[in-house]
Amino acid sequence: MSMRYRRSWMLAATAATGAMVLAGCAGGGNEDTINIAVANHPWTDAVLANVEEFEAETGLNVEVTSYTEDQLSQQLNVRLNANADDIDVMMVRPLQEIRTFDRNGWLADLTEQATSDEEWDWADFQEGPQESVTLDDRVLGVPLATEREVLYYRTDLLEAAGLDVPQTLEELETAAQTIQDQNPDVYGFVSRGARAAAVTQFSSFLYSYGADWVAEDGSSGIGTPEAREAYTFYGDMLRNYGPPGVTNMSWPEAMGIFTQGRAAFYTEADSLYTNATDPSNSTVSDVVGFAQFPEGPAGSRPTNVPSWALAVPASSNNQDSAWEFIRWATNQENTIVAQENGVIGARASAWETEMPDIPADLAAAQRTSAEVGVGYSHPVVLNVSRARDIVGDPIVTAIEGGDVDAALDSADRAFTEFLASENE
Template identity: 45%
Template sequence: MNNYRKRWLGTGTAVMLAAALLAGCGSNTNNTVSDPSKSASPPASAAKPFEGKTINLVTANHPWGDAIKPLLPEFEAATGMKVNVQGYFEDQLTQKLTVQFTAGSETPDVFMYRPLQEGKLFYKNGWVQALDEYVNKDTEYDFADFSKSAVGTATVDGKIAGIPIITEQEILYYRKDLLEQAGIPVPKTIDELVAAAKQLHDPGKEMYGFVARGQRSPLVTQVSSFLYSEGGDFLNGDKAAINTPEAVKAFTTYGTLLKDYGPPGVLNMSWPQAFGIFGQGKVAFLTDANSLYKNLTDKEKSQVADKVGFAAFPAGAGGSKPYNITSWGLAINTRSVDKDAAWEFIKWATSKEIVLKTQEKGNPGARSSVWDNPQGTTGFPPELVTVIKESVKGGIDHDRPTVINVGEARDAVGEIVQKVITGETDIQAVADKANEALQGVIDKDLNK
């Protein structure tokens, strides 16, 4: 019997015992025999306080959704609650939620969302229920077990807007064989990465030193770790900060790596293209999200599956500070008619027991205890587990500007890097202009 079901049955037994004691202590002023048909005994469903309740869950078409669905029958059996599930592709999901919430819909009760992409917008519009009053109600839930950075990602204006279910960090992927043949140690600093990429770059033989996202918007999340590691950030309070010396250095380094040591066509590359060319055996180094590692270790997708190494993000002037974020979380619709039932589901889905089960399927969760449990790391290469644990320690809780209009903000940042890639010489001027654009986005937020 699983722990969750044990807790519910234990609760139900206590309820029935208390009811029996109350019935036994009650006075009978008429001294008449009680009618057995009118017994005060609780119904058989007393162990299931949510008997007859139904909640609607909307998920992204994501491996986490695939992992949680087979586990739902045990939750339904333990609580008496019915969970209806619908799944959508990412963009369809955002569109559906926006339409329903704008219309004031009471459904879905619980939904997957991307805290850094739409979290602030959803919260500011009053569509997301703050969960502060729920997370510490049950001591066994142990909210302190969640990574601080992952929780920070899902926090808006000091309020917990969602619970992390999928986390990711930016790491360094590298070709073990190439470094060994050249006698190059795994880079531990950004300067060492640049030097190694230069040494291994041999375009005449279709071997490139470095690859990463070069598309204007997609690159922003991955340049963020360069920015933090150089001591910068996108914002400093309510002020845009993408034209500071630290920011200009970070953007220039990232753009120069792609310009001087990247493969042809980097301006049009998002993660599928970057991982694709690395998997073809044509690149020495790649920086991107750890959650995408199977694209390189799956022999059906990668020609170098047995030659891929993983390392912590290299340090800059500010140290090694990769993003450590919640890429997907669970939230409650503020208009849900039964928020307690909705929370009961989230509490179960993000419990230590269930996170262990979903993480075994390769879904990187946010609970420290699960990462410390050998069973919780079986779905990941041992070398990657070590890197993840190291990355969590100094991770930053965002990978893009934390504003409502994320699209405009990403375009402003991406413009700077793309100008570096295309050979623009006065990057400071580009950064100053982009900083003004980002400040305009921030000011719109402040005036709402």
Template identity: 30%
Template sequence: MPIPNSCRIAGLALMLATLASAALAQVCKEDVRVLSQPREGLTLLEKSRDEFKRLSGASFTVDNLNENDRRAKSRADASTVGKYHVYYVDEANVAQFVQSKWIVPLTPYYPAGYDYADFDAGRQKVATFAGQTWFAPLTGGGDLMVYRKDLLEKAGIKPPATLDEFVAAVKKLNDPANGVYGVALRGQRGSGANVWRWMPFFRGYGGQWFDGDKPVFNSPAAVKATQTYLDLFKYSAPGTKTGGWDESTGAFLAGKVAILVESTPLAGNALDPKMSTVVGKIAYAVPPAPLTGGGYGHGLAIGARANRTEEAKKCAGLFIAWATSKENEQRRLAEGQFGELNRTSVLGSPEFAKRYGADLGKALADTGKVTAVNFWQDPAWPDLGDRWGIILEELITGSRTDIQAGLDELDAYAKQLIARRKK
């Protein structure tokens, strides 16, 4: 009996699918070893381990360490034995990993079908250094202006679109007698604390860190940014002059703050009734112009030492693409892992809107357009940033009063850093 054409076609399709599957199975010759720090999204991947094995022909293992230990071990491993195929990197250390040649560019090994362009624009900026992309985001964000719409409506204030309007609104909304403060800032020293919140003012006023190897940050723009930041502390919630993220966002979640500009994870926290007393009372917008959003990002990069062959690099790239794929982001969305959502297709999806509201999705998309890399992209950044954090905290608390002198002192320190590097 002749075999029908439809069966032949079906058989051919099955054969081609089998061959394609076999070809995919050859991508990875050994299990992918990942050095990371604890992330809910990576833990969730464990449930889909068989999916990656079918896709690549191998499995994966993830070793988790706390942030500081992860940074130390990844530096040690990347510079010596190279045990790990994939490193978890962040905005503070990607420059060091690139300049030390511990990781390789991601784009050549990130399969096109996984659509890297779908990641939020701000996260893409942070993952870019020296004109190339180095990691795929697992978490990150920029800044949002988060405000109490009930308080603004009662005071007859429109959501401020400019910094001048923002300052005016903060002053008008400040009502300590009734337990409400106009704003919440960060005064605690540190490149990721008070300096992080100060930098949007600095960059918004046109400040730059360096011109080549020459420090240029003790400029009129830096003085203006610092003075504006100090003036706003007159209306900042108690405990924030020496406080960081926890104190600033905690005051807002407790209903003590009218308006603030903070990193995007606050938005998810503010919608969680277990953490927030202001559920249903808040709204979001982009930071008031000319403030830039403080872009940050953590993600997965391809190790150079453990992936000496092109085949190995393709395997690591496939794991990274799969781990950060649209499908895995949808799984994180279903689990309520707000802080690990990075893709515009997910942030703009009906599922996201149902869980978090369409207005938040739009605000996140809009803020991605103004998100910038505000810090100095250099291995010495944490050293320089932390030194400025000490000076800035002293200015905020009043133990130091001369802004220009503080910036000049930082300028001298930066010149020492550059001189040491040239030796």
């Protein structure tokens, strides 16, 4: 007996172990836990600080993993490629990721949940942000933050120079020059100069010069005379009045220069303003002013874009709880909580609420920017990363004082080819 039984016992044990291993591989199957992948962003700090409320209300457990923007995007790409089911809610950039994630089949359709819930009220979201997360009438995400490019400036330096806040790009250049001449330690102007990172902030310059990334016939728009002027202006500003090493700067570095009191003007997204006004981060917190983006030849046309949204991966096994979380995180109350912390959401009702903590000049600039703004801050294509590298190249050449025309010619050709290959 013994031999046979022992063997079948061992067989059973092996099978059980195998089954457990397989079950372990399936992972993430705990229905009471929602795994959330977010970016380090003021929204995350503001809203997720109250996540216990949601946990107490629903009995669900929320696991938050926070990444820098680039890391998050790469994490999502790798893990969604592998059909990972350990992310239930993720922060995505609507303009950059919704289209390509959807084409990859990575996004759960949220139309039914979003449109049937009257209390939560999808209709309250502004049209632009709504469109950015809706493809072929399917709602694929919920916008949670919007941003506009505004002008940050130093009120004390402007006053000392006896200057008014620049209304046009020409005045901006004159003021930057004047202040730089008067203050040896201060650069007239700073903004992002790193190839891909600069694209979103250069957009407002491009639009205000009357150009656009893509022409009306769908071909590249960066070879036009207006675009050439915009590239040249942006490059000249940063070369003549910017700090050294600006071609390495994304927002943290540029913001650092401004908050250390080393720059007079700074064009940047309004969503980052607390970095400049918070005394623990900024040596110039009490002398920061905000204004609408200055007018170019085509007027003031700043970006006004939905910067972040929450979405549910199609591979999540926990989609109902995931929606519960999104519903809570983006309700009227939390939109106002975020807004009090400087993150302007996409709900029309919240826009009408008075926000005593937001500086008055910033609030005014935000309102007028929203009226005249353009709803995208880079080419709206599938492979946004490659597109940003192509159109960002001439920005670097312009800053370095190279041959802008030649750089634009070759970027224009490359971008036309790129657009054609995307439409194939």
